[in-house]
Amino acid sequence: MNSPECCGPNPGPCQEIRPDAAKGYVTPKIYLRDKRFLMTQNSGMSTQAHRRDGKLSFVSDTQKSDDADRPSEPAARRPDGTADWSVAMARAQEGDHEAYRRLLEAITPYVRALAARQVRNRSDIEDTVQDVLMTIHAVRHTYDPARPFGPWLVAIANRRIVDGLRRRGRVGSHEAELDPEQETFWPSEANLQEETVDARAVRDAIERLPAGQREAVRMLKLEEMSLKEAAAASGMSVAALKVATHRALKALRKLFESQGRNS
Amino acid sequence: MRSTSNLIDLLAADAAPVRRLRPPMVRAACWLLLAALILVLAASHHGLRPDLATKLTQPVFVTGIAAAMLTGVLAAVAAFMASVPGRSRRWLLLPVPALLIWFATIGYGCLTDWVRIGPAGLSPGETASCFATLMMVSLPLSFALLIMLRYVARLSPGPVAMCGSLAIAAMTATALSLLHPLDATAMILMWNVGIALLFVSVSGRFADHLFNWVAPR
Numbered sequence A: 001m002n003s004p005e006c007c008g009p010n011p012g013p014c015q016e017i018r019p020d021a022a023k024g025y026v027t028p029k030i031y032l033r034d035k036r037f038l039m040t041q042n043s044g045m046s047t048q049a050h051r052r053d054g055k056l057s058f059v060s061d062t063q064k065s066d067d068a069d070r071p072s073e074p075a076a077r078r079p080d081g082t083a084d085w086s087v088a089m090a091r092a093q094e095g096d097h098e099a100y101r102r103l104l105e106a107i108t109p110y111v112r113a114l115a116a117r118q119v120r121n122r123s124d125i126e127d128t129v130q131d132v133l134m135t136i137h138a139v140r141h142t143y144d145p146a147r148p149f150g151p152w153l154v155a156i157a158n159r160r161i162v163d164g165l166r167r168r169g170r171v172g173s174h175e176a177e178l179d180p181e182q183e184t185f186w187p188s189e190a191n192l193q194e195e196t197v198d199a200r201a202v203r204d205a206i207e208r209l210p211a212g213q214r215e216a217v218r219m220l221k222l223e224e225m226s227l228k229e230a231a232a233a234s235g236m237s238v239a240a241l242k243v244a245t246h247r248a249l250k251a252l253r254k255l256f257e258s259q260g261r262n263s
Numbered sequence B: 001m002r003s004t005s006n007l008i009d010l011l012a013a014d015a016a017p018v019r020r021l022r023p024p025m026v027r028a029a030c031w032l033l034l035a036a037l038i039l040v041l042a043a044s045h046h047g048l049r050p051d052l053a054t055k056l057t058q059p060v061f062v063t064g065i066a067a068a069m070l071t072g073v074l075a076a077v078a079a080f081m082a083s084v085p086g087r088s089r090r091w092l093l094l095p096v097p098a099l100l101i102w103f104a105t106i107g108y109g110c111l112t113d114w115v116r117i118g119p120a121g122l123s124p125g126e127t128a129s130c131f132a133t134l135m136m137v138s139l140p141l142s143f144a145l146l147i148m149l150r151y152v153a154r155l156s157p158g159p160v161a162m163c164g165s166l167a168i169a170a171m172t173a174t175a176l177s178l179l180h181p182l183d184a185t186a187m188i189l190m191w192n193v194g195i196a197l198l199f200v201s202v203s204g205r206f207a208d209h210l211f212n213w214v215a216p217r
Helices: A035-040 A065-069 A085-093 A097-118 A122-138 A149-173 A188-207 A211-222 A227-234 A238-262 B004-013 B024-046 B059-083 B089-093 B096-117 B124-148 B150-154 B158-179 B185-214
Strands: A013-020 A025-032 A047-052 A055-060
Touching (some): A085 A097, A085 A149, A122 B150, A149 B150, A188 A211, A188 A238, A211 A227, A211 A238, B024 B059, B024 B124, B024 B158, B059 B089, B059 B096, B059 B124, B089 B158, B096 B158, B096 B185, B124 B158, B124 B185, B150 B185, B158 B185
Antiparallel strands (some): A013 A025, A047 A055
16 A cells, blocks of 8 residues: 555545564554544544554554543553553453443554455455454453553454455355356346246237137136136136136147247 | 444443463463373373383483473473464474474484384384373373464464474373383384374364364354
8 A cells, every 4th residue: 555545435544554574563654634534523543653662562542522421431541642552452351341342443444454455355355354353352362461462463463364365265266256147136026027028928829829718818817807707708608718728728838848848 | 244333333242351361481381281290190100111211321312302302392382472463473483493403313313223123123012002102192282282272263273283283292202202112213203203293284284173173263
């Protein structure tokens, strides 16, 4: 990611995470693209990489306006006023739901930026982000608050991103995407065109039936008249109508079966 | 697919208090204590090899046993350290020097003993007894390590599982060397190098399945 436009259409803080291969960690760099968005959200996000005990630690001062209304303790802050994710995770380990929610919301952009460096598809990026968040949830007891939070987060994110790439690679190697013309749908509304063709074929076949059978089918099947109504309208007896309908359906079945064999 | 913000709400609602993992060195020490206990139990059940006193005067044997034991200790420490996210994976290289010394002593023993004993040194009775010791030592250690490291199931478990298996193989080989008179070259190779290669390759190939078995995702 080399430009501030890398974060997609949504306004908001945009960031770049740059690998520092020589030292084995990544350095986040933030672009503030839409100051108006930040003003209306009453939130600012300036992220810095802090070193503690010679290790990297990510800190962020993201704080949503509605957080102040919540009964939970305020976010833990460093002496320079930035939120301390190590403390937030320590509180989360003790069962502080609100600290945990704020922490997950704050780290999501970082995880998304990490994923976007490796994954191209937008929905795959979001899948990866969710996978990383669920992994963090599952292994949150492995975090030691005495150690920096950044390497812990980046290690988990990188492993899940690589696992996701491998999984998608395996699936992609023996699955092919369907083209639109290969798609079929269960709801009948989606198949009106095919039904129209079928209906025309049935009407043409009925036209070729003998007159008595054609009339019987038209009244009883197409116009859905009762036997009595059809008998009154045509002057035929009920028994004659039944026989004519039976023979008509038999003839139609034979006709379509022979057409199916020929096609 | 649910949205990420919904997922965050769900996860936050599910944030029950958790007990923090103890430091990796402490956990490695616990596993090594278990390994020592199992070695003592196996020795008391089977008895030490009859010629152990003589063997302990041979520098190659002593070096081999010490290197195998050190490999087991260092591989266990490395597996526990590297299993914690954020710790360097270079910890996995910790047992390599001891492993090289261990295999070098085996190689040296093979070269010097091959001419003297020859390849016809296999004894089926001792092999069966060795297999019983192998199972008695390696199975409980494997289960203990799998359970203690189950949280790496979602964190690329292959390298950690291979390092843990090396620890188990080294401890098992130590037990076999102390308990059984393995003097034939083929036997020494099979019960040292063979076990190490078998354990490490099986764990590398099936790490995902093994960890999924003890910690379903």
